[in-house]
Amino acid sequence: MFNTNLAEELEISDFSEWNYLTTETxxxxxxxxxxxxxxxxxxxxxxxxxxxxxxxCKEPERTAIAHLCIYEAEIKGFQKYYAHLPSDDDNIYNRLxxxxxxxxxxxxxxxxxxxxxxYIMIEGYNRSKEKDLQNGIYNPIANKKWDYKKLKNKxxxxxxxxxxxxxxxxxIPVKASWMY
Numbered sequence: 001m002f003n004t005n006l007a008e009e010l011e012i013s014d015f016s017e018w019n020y021l022t023t024e025t026x027x028x029x030x031x032x033x034x035x036x037x038x039x040x041x042x043x044x045x046x047x048x049x050x051x052x053x054x055x056x057c058k059e060p061e062r063t064a065i066a067h068l069c070i071y072e073a074e075i076k077g078f079q080k081y082y083a084h085l086p087s088d089d090d091n092i093y094n095r096l097x098x099x100x101x102x103x104x105x106x107x108x109x110x111x112x113x114x115x116x117x118x119y120i121m122i123e124g125y126n127r128s129k130e131k132d133l134q135n136g137i138y139n140p141i142a143n144k145k146w147d148y149k150k151l152k153n154k155x156x157x158x159x160x161x162x163x164x165x166x167x168x169x170x171x172i173p174v175k176a177s178w179m180y
Contacts, residue, residue, distance in 0.1 A: 017061060021049050025068050029076060043170040044120050045071060048099055051113035054166035057105030067099040084125070084138055089145045092118050112162040116171050119155040122148060 018040070026036035039045055048067045052060035074082040088094040096117055102110050122141065125132075129142035140146040159171075 017053065017064065018046065018049065021061075021064055021068060024065070025072055028069065029072050039072065044117070046170045047113060047116055047120075047167055050167055050170065051110060052102055052105060054113065054164055055102060055105035055107075055109040057110075058103040060105075063102055066101075070098050084140060086138065086145070089140050092122070092146070092151060095121060108162060109164050109167070112159065112164050113167050115155055115158045116167060119152070119159060122146070122151050122155070126152075 022036065022040045022045075025031070025039060029035075031039065045068060048071050049064040051057075051067075052063035057063055084095055093100065093114060096114055099117070100110075100114055125139050125141045125146075126148050128137075129139050131137075132139035133142045141148045
């Protein structure tokens with residue numbers, strides 16, 4: 001059986017709840033050690049879980065757990081329902097809707113976190129556009145429904161307008177590569 005006490009196996013994170021959240025998510029999804037480590041090291045997952053804490057939301061733990069479970073469910077399956085659909089093209093945030101519910105909290109920080117996640121999402125679509133076209137997978141960038149450069153620049157501007165060290169520390173490698 002998989003060892004579910006990842007907190008003992010993995011180095012301590014600077015996000016105090018991260019060890020617990022990843023350990024429990026690994027148990028719930030019966031992740032292999034490799035997949036659990038991948039989740040633990042995922043900056044995208046850290047941002048998803050950190051938003052309710054950084055924004056000072058009511059009961060941030062519950063929100064973080066719910067959002068991590070949705071994120072992991074999308075990665076592990078349910079592609080038929082979680083995949084990008086043409087109906088998602090109208091608004092870049094449609095795909096993020098299920099991880100964008102928060103009770104209370106600083107709306108500016110929440111918006112900042114969602115903009116970071118939207119940026120990560122469009123980068124993923126851009127990286128996989130050729131592969132998606134070859135495999136018949138709908139991709140709004142590959143299918144020319146979204147203008148990658150325009151969206152990227154718009155999101156970069158929004159992200160740069162707000163500083164939130166609790167979220168930005170997981171996004172710094174991406175921001176460091178931006179050319180001005």
